[in-house]
Each structure stands twice: as C-alpha cells, then as structure tokens.
Amino acid sequence: MNTELKILFMIRRVVGLVVLVLALSFVxxxxxxxxxxxxxxxxxxxxxxxxxxANSRLAADLRQIKREIAALRQEVAEPGVKDVITGIGYIxxxxxxxxxxxxxxxxxxxxxxxx
Amino acid sequence: MHISDGVLPAAVSIGSFLASGALAAIxxxxxxxxDLPKxxxxxxxxxxxxxxxxxxxxxxxxxxxxxxxxxxxxxxAFVSIGLGLTLQSLLFQFGGLTAIGANSLMxxxxxxxxxxxxxxxxxxxxxxxxxxxxLCGSLGTACAAILLAGLLATGGESFAGMAKLALAxxxxxxxxxxxxxxxxxxxxYRVKPEMLGRQREHR
Numbered sequence: 001m002n003t004e005l006k007i008l009f010m011i012r013r014v015v016g017l018v019v020l021v022l023a024l025s026f027v028x029x030x031x032x033x034x035x036x037x038x039x040x041x042x043x044x045x046x047x048x049x050x051x052x053x054a055n056s057r058l059a060a061d062l063r064q065i066k067r068e069i070a071a072l073r074q075e076v077a078e079p080g081v082k083d084v085i086t087g088i089g090y091i092x093x094x095x096x097x098x099x100x101x102x103x104x105x106x107x108x109x110x111x112x113x114x115x
Numbered sequence: 116m117h118i119s120d121g122v123l124p125a126a127v128s129i130g131s132f133l134a135s136g137a138l139a140a141i142x143x144x145x146x147x148x149x150d151l152p153k154x155x156x157x158x159x160x161x162x163x164x165x166x167x168x169x170x171x172x173x174x175x176x177x178x179x180x181x182x183x184x185x186x187x188x189x190x191x192a193f194v195s196i197g198l199g200l201t202l203q204s205l206l207f208q209f210g211g212l213t214a215i216g217a218n219s220l221m222x223x224x225x226x227x228x229x230x231x232x233x234x235x236x237x238x239x240x241x242x243x244x245x246x247x248x249x250l251c252g253s254l255g256t257a258c259a260a261i262l263l264a265g266l267l268a269t270g271g272e273s274f275a276g277m278a279k280l281a282l283a284x285x286x287x288x289x290x291x292x293x294x295x296x297x298x299x300x301x302x303x304y305r306v307k308p309e310m311l312g313r314q315r316e317h318r
Contacts, residue, residue, distance in 0.1 A: 087162050090202055
C-alpha cells in the first residue's frame with residue numbers, strides 16, 4: 001500500500017509539474033501575442049499613412065500628365081507647314097483652272113470671230 | 116478675328132452666304148484673265164498672313180490684310196478673300212464652316228471699300244501713294260473690326276461685350292497694317308507700278 005501511495009503521489013507530482021510547465025509556457029505566449037497585436041495595430045496605421053501619401057503623389061503626377069496632354073493637344077492643332085503648302089497649292093490650282101477656262105473661251109471667241 | 120461656328124443666328128449666317136455668293140459672282144465677272152496671276156499671289160499672301168502673330172500682352176492677334184488685298188485687287192478682292200477664308204477655315208480651322216459667309220462679308224466689304232478709296236485718293240506721286248496705301252490698309256482693318264462687332268452683336272447680348280473687346284484688341288493691328296500697306300505700296304510703286312491698279316496698266 002505504501003508503494004501504491006508513493007506511486008500515486010509521484011504521479012500527482014508529475015502531473016502538477018506538467019500543468020505548471022504548460023501554464024508557464026502559455027503566459028509568455030499570451031504576452032507575446034499581445035505585443036504582436038500592439039505592433040500589428042501600429043503597423044496598420046503606418047501602412048495606411050504611407051498609402052495616403054502615395055495616393056497624393058500619384059494624384060499630383062496625374063495632374064501633371066493632364067496638363068501636358070492639354071498642351072500637346074494645342075500644339076498638334078496648330079497649323080503647320082503642310083497646311084500652308086496645301087492652301088497655296090489649292091489657290092494656284094484654282095486660279096490656274098480659271099485662267100485655262102478664260103483662255104479657252106477667248107480662243108473660242110477669236111476662233112469664231114475669224115471663222 | 117474669324118467668327119466660329121455657333122455664334123451667329125441661322126438667319127444671319129444664311130443671309131451672309133447669299134450676299135457673299137452674289138458679290139463673289141460679280142467679282143468673278145469683273146476680273147480680267149490677265150489679272151489672275153496677281154489674284155493668286157495676293158490670295159496666297161492673305162492666306163498666310165493669318166499665321167503672323169502680333170503679341171498683345173498675354174495673348175496675340177494676327178494680321179488680316181483686307182485693306183492691302185482690296186487696294187491691290189479692286190473688284191476681285193472679294194473672291195480672293197472668300198477663297199482665302201475658306202481655305203483657312205478648312206486647313207487651319209480658323210473660323211467655322213457655317214460662318215464663312217459672314218467672315219467673307221466682314222473682310223470682303225472693307226477690302227472693296229479700301230480699293231475704292233485707294234483709287235480715289237491716291238494721286239500721282241510716291242508720297243501720296245504711300246499715304247493713301249497706309250490709310251486704306253488701316254481703314255480696311257478698322258472697318259473689318261467694326262463689322263465683326265456688328266456681327267457679334269447679332270448673336271445676342273452675351274456677345275456685345277466680346278464685340279467691344281474685339282475692337283479694342285485690334286488697335287495695334289490697325290497701326291501695323293497701315294505701316295505694312297504703306298511699305299508694300301512704296302515698294303510696288305518703284306518696282307512694278309503695274310500691280311498698283313488697272314489705270315496704271317493702261318498707261
């Protein structure tokens with residue numbers, strides 16, 4: 001009976017030790033997760049702040065690009081050398097046709113006159 | 116200075132097209148074939164002149180030369196200006212297509228007037244020619260600005276303020292065109308007097 005009691009007490013001691021160790025191991029874990037939660041929260045705020053700053057930089061870049069597009073559009077719409085040459089060509093061409101018609105009418109008139 | 120699309124009421128636009136067409140037909144009838152090369156060169160000059168900008172404070176206005184075209188071409192000036200304006204509208208997007216009739220009236224009538232005044236006033240000497248040329252050059256532009264103000268005023272009350280602005284903004288152009296016309300007449304008088312008028316060609 002003494003040995004049985006001794007064995008029981010030993011088992012009780014072992015179980016108690018195991019429970020103590022487990023409890024001790026959980027406590028730092030809890031403190032650790034609490035710390036991680038705290039750093040996780042502050043990381044969220046920092047990341048949010050970075051995102052806001054990046055967005056405002058992107059918005060400034062977009063505004064710059066829109067200004068450049070407007071200036072480019074205006075530059076493209078300006079009349080160029082090509083248009084000037086086209087217009088002068090049209091003018092000389094139309095006057096040439098008019099000249100031709102007038103000359104042909106004159107030749108016809110003088111031809112009929114002499115005939 | 117060219118009127119764009121959508122400014123003028125439809126009645127004004129259509130009426131000015133008809134009037135321009137009639138004046139152009141009369142001008143074509145009155146043009147002799149020997150004058151056609153001169154008409155071509157002067158039209159080309161008028162066409163390109165709109166690209167020459169006169170800076171005016173923050174913006175700039177451009178040269179118009181209706182007076183010079185009028186005093187060089189006489190009755191053919193209306194056709195020349197009409198053609199020049201049509202090409203400017205198509206190629207340079209200066210002024211709207213529906214406003215070509217109004218723009219032709221706005222610049223063609225002062226050109227015809229300047230031509231008439233030049234023939235009446237010009238006298239015989241170089242100095243009187245130059246003075247008459249400068250006067251008619253400025254007169255052409257001044258009348259064009261007045262007609263522009265009148266045409267804009269038909270567009271409604273909102274355009275009346277713009278009309279006054281247009282008049283004021285073109286004051287430097289009056290002076291510059293007067294100077295340019297004077298120099299051109301002086302040069303032609305010495306180098307090729309035949310270009311200055313039909314009367315001289317007959318002499």
